[in-house]
Amino acid sequence: MVDVDELIVPRHPEDRTWTEMIRRSGCDPDAAFYAGRHVLYNIPPNTTAVNKTSLEVLYKLYRNERVYQFPIRAKYIADTMLVKGDMVTHEIFSSKDNIDKRCVMTLDVGGNHHYRKPPLTIGSDVWVLDDITSKFADLLKRRVNHVEKNVAKQRRQ
Numbered sequence: 001m002v003d004v005d006e007l008i009v010p011r012h013p014e015d016r017t018w019t020e021m022i023r024r025s026g027c028d029p030d031a032a033f034y035a036g037r038h039v040l041y042n043i044p045p046n047t048t049a050v051n052k053t054s055l056e057v058l059y060k061l062y063r064n065e066r067v068y069q070f071p072i073r074a075k076y077i078a079d080t081m082l083v084k085g086d087m088v089t090h091e092i093f094s095s096k097d098n099i100d101k102r103c104v105m106t107l108d109v110g111g112n113h114h115y116r117k118p119p120l121t122i123g124s125d126v127w128v129l130d131d132i133t134s135k136f137a138d139l140l141k142r143r144v145n146h147v148e149k150n151v152a153k154q155r156r157q
Helices: 018-024 132-156
Strands: 006-010 033-042 062-067 075-078 083-087 092-095 102-105 110-115 127-129
Touching: 006 018, 006 075
Parallel strands: 033 102, 033 110
Antiparallel strands: 006 110, 033 062, 033 075, 062 127, 083 092
16 A cells, blocks of 8 residues: 555645545545555755755655646555455546546645656656655654664563
């Protein structure tokens, strides 16, 4: 489920979890899958900023203005018992009963937060500050610190 440079991020300021994001989506609660449209993050071109966090998701806070149409590079959360066909990283072909049993979230609810190093052909040179991941900063730093301590402890044993 985890792709190290892509993740579905709850984008509403009050939502912290995928469950809250899905509830806010306004979609059928029995949806086969919930998809986040693809948005690309980076630092603005020609920027010399230094990453003081060592966490890319908290450093690359500029979103390209282009928001991809579903299903291009979308990520999704699915009930595997309700979908058919190949489930690949970015696309589900259809739901078993009815393709209307899907939810493509609006960008204000959830999105596929993707960061990459240039060069990329993305169709736009416009980058806008979008620090939505900052609301997770304390939690992410605590959890990464916890993992680093456990890895160090395991190495000593």
